[in-house]
Every structure is written in C-alpha cells, then in structure tokens.
Amino acid sequence: xxxxxxxxxxxxxxxxxxxxxxxxxxxxxxxxxxxxxxxxxxxxxxxxxxxxxxxxxxxxxxxxxxxxxxxxxxxxxxxxxxxxxxxxxxxxxxxxxxxxxxxxxxxxxxxxxxxxxxxxxxxxxxxxxxxxxxxxxxxxxxxxxxxxxxxxxxxxxxxxxxxxxxxxxxxxxxxxxxxxxxxxxxxxxxxxxxxxxxxxxxxxxxxxxxxxxxxxxxxxxxxxxxxxxxxxxxxxxxxxxxxxxxxxxxxxxxxxxxxxxxxxxxxxxxxxxxxxxxxxxxxxxxxxxxxxxxxxxxxxxxxxxxxxxxxxxxxxxxxxxxxxxxxxxxxxxxxxxxxxxxxxxxxxxxxxxxxxxxxxxxxxxxxx
Numbered sequence: 001x002x003x004x005x006x007x008x009x010x011x012x013x014x015x016x017x018x019x020x021x022x023x024x025x026x027x028x029x030x031x032x033x034x035x036x037x038x039x040x041x042x043x044x045x046x047x048x049x050x051x052x053x054x055x056x057x058x059x060x061x062x063x064x065x066x067x068x069x070x071x072x073x074x075x076x077x078x079x080x081x082x083x084x085x086x087x088x089x090x091x092x093x094x095x096x097x098x099x100x101x102x103x104x105x106x107x108x109x110x111x112x113x114x115x116x117x118x119x120x121x122x123x124x125x126x127x128x129x130x131x132x133x134x135x136x137x138x139x140x141x142x143x144x145x146x147x148x149x150x151x152x153x154x155x156x157x158x159x160x161x162x163x164x165x166x167x168x169x170x171x172x173x174x175x176x177x178x179x180x181x182x183x184x185x186x187x188x189x190x191x192x193x194x195x196x197x198x199x200x201x202x203x204x205x206x207x208x209x210x211x212x213x214x215x216x217x218x219x220x221x222x223x224x225x226x227x228x229x230x231x232x233x234x235x236x237x238x239x240x241x242x243x244x245x246x247x248x249x250x251x252x253x254x255x256x257x258x259x260x261x262x263x264x265x266x267x268x269x270x271x272x273x274x275x276x277x278x279x280x281x282x283x284x285x286x287x288x289x290x291x292x293x294x295x296x297x298x299x300x301x302x303x304x305x306x307x308x309x310x311x312x313x314x315x316x317x318x319x320x321x322x323x324x325x326x327x328x329x330x331x332x333x334x335x336x337x338x339x340x341x342x343x344x345x346x347x348x349x350x351x352x353x354x355x356x357x358x359x360x361x362x363x364x365x366x367x368x
Contacts, residue, residue, distance in 0.1 A: 001081075003081065003084045003085045003088055003197060003250070004088055004197075004199060004247075004248070005088075006033070006085065007029065007031040007033050007058070007089065008029060008062075008085060008086065008089050009028060009029055009031055009035065009046060009050060010026075010027070010028050010029070010046060010049065010050075010141065010142040010143075011025070011026070011027055011029065011061065011062075011065050011142060012024075012025060012026040012027075012141075012142035012143040012145070012146050013025040013026075013065070013068060013069065013146060014146050014147070014150065015068075015072060016150065019154070021150075023068070024143075025064075025065060025068045026142065026143045027056045027061050027064065027065070028049065028050055028053035028054070028055055028056065029055065029056055029057075029058050029061045029062070030055040030056065030057060030058060031058070035047055035050060039140055042140075044140070045139055045140055045141050046140070046141065049141060058089070058093045059093045059094055062086075062089060062090055062093055062094055063094060066090070066102070069103070073105070073106070073107065074103055074105075074106040074107070075106070075107045075108075075109065075149070075153060076106070076107075076108065076109065076146075076149060077108070077109045077110050077125050077145070077148075077149045077152065078108065078110045079106050079107070079108045079109075079110075080108065083099060083100070083103070083106055084197045086099050087099035087100060087197075088197075109149055109152045109153050109156070110123055112152075112153070112156050113128055113152065113156065116156045116159055116160065117131075117156075124138070125138040125145060125148050125149065125152070126138035128152050129148055129151065129152070132152075132155050134148070134151040134152060134155055135147075135151050136148030136149075136150070136151040136152075188213065188216065192209060192213075192249075195209070195249055196248070196249050196250045197248055197249075197250050198248060198249065199247035199248045200243055200247055200248075201243050201244055201247050202243060203243060204236065204237050204241035204242075204243050204252060205243070205247075205248065205249040205252060206236070206241055206249055206252040206253065206256070207233055207236050207237045207241065209249060210233065210236075211233055214229060231268055231274060232268075234271075234273040234274070235263075235267070235268055235271050235273060235274070236256075236260070237273075238271070238272065238273040239271050239272070239273065240256060240259070240260075241255075241256060264285070265285065266281065266285045266286065266287075266288070266289055269281075269289050269291075270289065279291065283321050283324055283325045286324070286325070286328050287324060289328060290328055290329075290330050291328055291329065291330060292329075292330050292331050292332070293329065293331060293332045293333075293334070294325070294326070294328045294329035294332070294333050294334070295334040295335075295336065296322075296325050296326065296333075296334070296335045296336070297336055298336065298337060298338065299322075299335050299336065299337045299357055299358045299360075299361060300337040300338050300355050300356070300357060300358060301355060301356045301357060301358050301359060302355075303337075303338075303358075304358065305318035305319070305321055305322050305358060305360060306318065318360070319360055322358070322360045335357075335361065335368070337355070337356075337357040337358065337361075338355050339354065339355055340352055340353060340354050340355055341353050341355055
C-alpha cells in the first residue's frame with residue numbers, strides 16, 4: 001500500500017459507453033517483491049491469481065494500460081490512491097512519465113458516495129454493495145472490483161437523476177457562497193493538493209505547509225499574527241515529525257493528524273526546542289510534567305486549596321491536587337502563603353486580617 005515504493009501487481013479496467021461495457025483490460029504484472037499472504041483477516045486472493053496467471057513485464061504492462069485508457073475519463077473507488085501509485089510506477093519503470101499530465105481530471109465514487117449518502121458508517125466498496133443491494137463482488141481482485149465500482153456509480157447516477165432538480169436548486173442557491181470560497185481558497189487548496197505526494201527527507205513538509213498557509217492568511221489579513229505560533233511550528237518540526245520516516249505530506253498527515261489535534265499547551269513544556277525558563281500553569285495542566293524548581297503561590301487557608309465548607313470527599317480531592325502540585329518538583333519546591341491581608345473596606349476603613357497557611361501544610365511544614 002506504499003504509493004512511493006510498492007509495485008502494482010494487477011491492473012484491471014473497463015470502458016463504458018452509454019451505460020454499456022465496450023472493452024475490458026486485465027493483466028498481472030511481474031514483481032520481485034513478496035505479495036502479502038493476508039489482507040486484514042482474509043487470505044490474499046492475489047497470491048493464487050499471481051501463481052496461475054501469465055506475468056507481463058512491468059514496463060510493457062504499464063504502457064499497455066495507458067494505451068488502453070487513451071483520453072478516456074477515469075473513474076474509480078478511492079481513485080486518488082490508484083492514480084498516485086500509477087504515477088510513481090510509471091516514473092519508476094517507464095522513464096520520465098507523469099500520469100497527471102495525461103489525466104489531470106478523474107472522478108472518485110468514494111467522494112460521490114460520501115456526498116450522496118452522508119450518514120453511512122462505512123464507505124468501503126464491500127459496504128456500499130451490501131447497503132444498497134448492488135451487483136458485484138469486492139473480492140480484492142482488480143477485475144472484480146471494477147465491476148463492483150461500476151455498480152456503485154450506476155446506483156448513484158440513478159439517485160442523482162431522480163432528484164436532479166433538487167440538486168440544481170441547491171447548487172444555484174449556494175452559488176454565491178461557493179464562489180466566495182473558490183476565489184479565496186481554490187488556489188491554496190489545489191496548491192497543497194499538488195504537493196500531497198511529494199517527498200522531502202530533509203524538512204517536514206507538513207510544517208512547511210502550515211508556515212506557508214499561516215503567512216498567506218496574515219498577508220491577506222484574514223487572521224492576526226500570533227508570535228506563539230512559532231512554538232507550535234518548532235515543536236512539530238523538532239519533536240514530532242521525522243522526514244526520514246514520513247517524507248511526504250500525505251504520510252505525515254496520516255501519521256500525525258490525530259496526535260496534532262490532541263496536543264496540549266503542556267506538551268510544549270517537555271520540548272527541547274522551547275527556550276523559556278519560566279512556565280505559569282494550573283495544577284491540572286501540569287499533570288504528568290516535571291520541573292527543576294516549582295513555586296506554589298498563595299497556599300493560604302481559604303485561598304488555595306480552598307478548604308472551607310467542603311465534604312470529606314472534596315477535601316481529599318483538594319489534598320490530592322496539592323500533592324500533585326508539590327510532586328512536579330525535581331529539585332526544589334517553594335510554597336508561599338500570606339501571613340496577613342490588608343486593604344480598604346467599602347466604607348473607607350483600613351483593615352488587616354491575619355492568615356494561616358493551608359491546613360494541608362500542617363503535617364509537612366516541619367520538613368521545610
């Protein structure tokens with residue numbers, strides 16, 4: 001499944017005109033790479049198919065497929081994957097040959113299904129066949145899969161035709177908003193899309209892309225500059241993304257997108273790229289972190305942790321939080337509290353009230 005390095009083993013396609021299949025293509029390409037014995041939980045059907053089939057030289061087979069396609073419009077299920085692995089196989093085995101110069105436009109039944117049936121649990125080919133009761137088999141062999149893909153396409157074309165006017169009205173009603181989005185973001189979107197499968201082993205492309213987008217948004221006055229964004233860029237560049245392991249934007253998104261959405265401000269504290277020496281944090285944010293020196297401010301009775309009018313369970317929870325705060329220190333722990341509080345009352349009279357440290361310090365104060 002590695003777009004950049006794996007070999008295509010089987011290529012199948014059908015030509016369809018006016019709803020009828022007019023030509024078929026199906027070949028097995030020779031490969032020196034091992035074919036996985038299992039596909040998820042099932043035996044890989046390609047193993048047996050490869051053993052009994054006549055193998056075609058890779059260059060010959062790839063060129064034959066491109067000749068078969070000609071200038072036809074390409075349609076496939078999750079077709080972006082097919083197109084990019086084709087592109088890399090063509091470059092590798094057929095010399096300087098860019099698939100996208102010949103076929104810049106292609107259509108994906110996966111995207112069509114997501115638009116036309118937005119509430120499905122799964123959009124895998126097998127699931128679509130089962131949910132809509134369509135003809136075809138998702139056997140994980142290319143020749144079966146193209147027939148199944150045609151069934152999915154025909155189904156959604158029928159659904160679209162039955163609701164044609166509704167779709168046209170929707171497009172017209174939202175055309176002004178769509179045009180605003182297109183003018184603002186189309187170039188940015190297509191630019192990023194074109195770099196999705198480029199590889200760099202030196203610089204994290206995801207961070208480069210984020211920095212470029214950030215600069216563009218500031219230049220267009222869509223957002224205000226935020227100097228702390230550099231912390232995030234530096235953290236991702238130095239601590240998170242390894243270009244050697246995930247060289248392309250696609251690989252980096254697949255590997256890190258979930259993590260990036262769950263990082264917290266506290267994760268920056270452990271980063272070697274952050275040069276600040278002082279961190280101001282709540283106890284909750286400091287959980288799991290350690291610091292050379294920790295200062296706990298205002299450990300005053302009635303201030304922090306708040307002790308008055310609490311149930312035994314709440315008191316135990318406050319004690320636990322105070323313990324969490326203290327145990328963040330690796331070398332030195334400083335605890336401060338106010339011995340008195342003074343001020344002016346609302347009637348204009350000066351006052352001074354003596355204070356005590358939090359009762360949680362009572363049994364450990366002797367160690368300080």
